Amino acid sequence: MKEVTVQELKSMIDSNVDFQLIDVREPYEHENANVGGELIPLSTIVDEYSRISNDIPVIIYCRSGARSAAAVRELESRYGFSNIHNLKGGILAWSKEIDPTLQIS
DSSP, rough: OOEEOOOHHHHHHHTTOOOOOESSSOHHHHHHHHOSEOOTTTTTTTTTGSSSSSSSSSEOOSSSSHHHHHHHHHHHHOOOOSEEEEEEHHHHHHHHHHHHHHOOO
């Protein structure tokens, strides 16, 4: 599975790289704290696959990286996406390494 680190994501954001960022957590988690991107909960991502770009890099994140990894595997196997990456460590890693002011509950 392709992964990006939080440092790589931060660099992509700072460099204005064209990519899509998707949060697969639940709405209440997204409202509590997020790093941007669109909310497509894991429970709906298979049905919402048409919202996912296939011509630019896509980075999927969750709290720790487990749900986003499941989403990446499912989308790759079911729909043949080859441009999807898991955010290693999820939003917890982002909070720890990039933005310690982000409160994750």
